[in-house]
Amino acid sequence: MKTTVLNGAANVGLFLAHALELENEAADRYVELADSMEAHNNVDVAKLFRDLAVYSRKHAEEVRQIAEKHGPLPKVAPWEFQWDATNESPEAASFEHAHYLMQPHHALKMALLSETQGNKYYASVAAETKDPEVARLAREFAEEEAGHVALVRQWLERYPAPKEGWDDDPDPPNISD
């Protein structure tokens, strides 16, 4: 049966190419979001995104080390990656959810979505691949992502949803008079 994760499930090389892209894009995106928050003087959320980027970079490095043992990875064009249900790699936090007044709670909700999508992707590959080594690695990565999901949930308990009006701005950018 043809599935949307077919490429990544095909063989170890393609799976690791997908995994490396997934982890690197996640880290890069957190850095971009942190930079964006700094530009808008939202220092608390900037720091949180920066911390999340550090965690993602560590995981990317782990994947890179595993990939090294499997020789050169195939080159895959950005549009040739096949993810489960997202256009971009599933762990890259979406730009569209960012707001210049967002609070740590919102950033963690974005992270929760990203980590959940990452877990789901690896679980899908594990379920659909016919390659036992891909299945083993995908299960391992899915478990690691499940750990991240649990960790972000714990953090979220420290940052409950802010009250309505968190995005009120006494000097909003869209006043034109």
Added chain:
Amino acid sequence: MDTHLTENVPAPTPHDYKSDVKPIWCPGCGDYSVLAGITRAMANMGMERHNTVVVSGIGCSSRIPAYTSVYGYHTVHGRSLAVASGVKLARPELNVLIFGGDGDGFSIGGNHFLHACRRNVDMTYIVMDNQVYGMTKGQASPTTEADWCESKLTPEGPGVNPIQPVALALACGANFVARGFSGDPNEVARLIVEGVKHPGFSVIHVLSPCVTFRPEQRGWKSTVHPYGREPTDDPNAAMRAVLEDDGFGLGIFLAGNRRPFQPGSAVTSTIAQIEEGFAV
């Protein structure tokens, strides 16, 4: 899928095409994703940075040259295509990409757009369309709907029909015409790669929401859809299909076969002779 084994020489990454200048767009702006698509396209093509020039006009999206590590020229409002044409005609070996928005491209630079399509110089124009002047705080642009009433300058809406960029590009003779959406930066990267590779003037219309002045455009992600037809090399067929499209179809509309404009390279006069002509 076509895959290739990596070679020993490290392949460029999107990082290599980003500058140290951090974007100051509003968080949530579609232009972040377009920038991601641009750097991914450049990395995929292995573009030589010293042989690549990005040119822009004025506006939020025209800030792209500052955010890339290739040569950049942030020109004046609406004049990016004129400057880029000069760059490409003088140095045909360079990759020339132009970035801008709907106001810069279709209002202030509208006349240049018509003639750039007609002239068909081998370069690629990426228009980030958010249907509003964002940098000047939210006025109606040439692509704004006639009944958009959110600006105090046009409290009853602009009252005129918006320009259809894809149809206009086809009518004026652009040789490659496509539409992408910032919510899918990998597809934007593919369209840019296809546009750069295709000879002649390529127009890539990218729907890129302005979350500050047009927050309703966040809904575009559920409005866009695949164009659903194979690209044609026949501009008439492409135009007929585009007229049936709702403006949200994504894909390549035309990959034409017009010969790019490139005058002869023979030197016809010296700088001194040109300067003499300007002497009062």
